[in-house]
Amino acid sequence: MKSITAQDFQMLLANQPVTILDIRDKGAFAERHFPDAISMPTTSLPNRLNELDKDTTYFVVSHSGRRSDIIAQFLNNHGYKALHVIGGMKALKKDAA
Incomplete structure (x- = not known):
C-alpha cells in the first residue's frame, strides 16, 4: 500500500503542487479543507471514478x-x-482552511 506521512505530505505540499482527493462528507469538507482539494465523499466515489485521471x-x-x-x-x-x-x-490541522 502506498502511503505518505502527514509530515512528509506537508513538506511536499509546501514545495510543489499536488492533487488532493478529500473523501470526507460534504459537511466536513465545507467546514475545513485544503484549497483546490477535490471533494469526493466515500459514498459517491465508485460512481464518480470517470471524473478522475489515471495519469494524476x-x-x-x-x-x-x-x-x-x-x-x-x-x-x-x-x-x-x-x-x-x-x-x-x-x-494535517494547520494547513487546511
Missing part, C-alpha cells in the same frame, strides 16, 4: 486516515495512482 497522482485524505487507506487501495486496484495520507485531516 491523488493524495487521499479522510478525517483520521482509516478510510483514505481503503480508498487509496481501491483506486490503485482500479488503475489510478493514489497515496493515502497517514493520520488524515487530524494530522
Whole structure:
C-alpha cells in the first residue's frame, strides 16, 4: 500500500503542487479543507471514478486516515495512482482552511 506521512505530505505540499482527493462528507469538507482539494465523499466515489485521471497522482485524505487507506487501495486496484495520507485531516490541522 502506498502511503505518505502527514509530515512528509506537508513538506511536499509546501514545495510543489499536488492533487488532493478529500473523501470526507460534504459537511466536513465545507467546514475545513485544503484549497483546490477535490471533494469526493466515500459514498459517491465508485460512481464518480470517470471524473478522475489515471495519469494524476491523488493524495487521499479522510478525517483520521482509516478510510483514505481503503480508498487509496481501491483506486490503485482500479488503475489510478493514489497515496493515502497517514493520520488524515487530524494530522494535517494547520494547513487546511
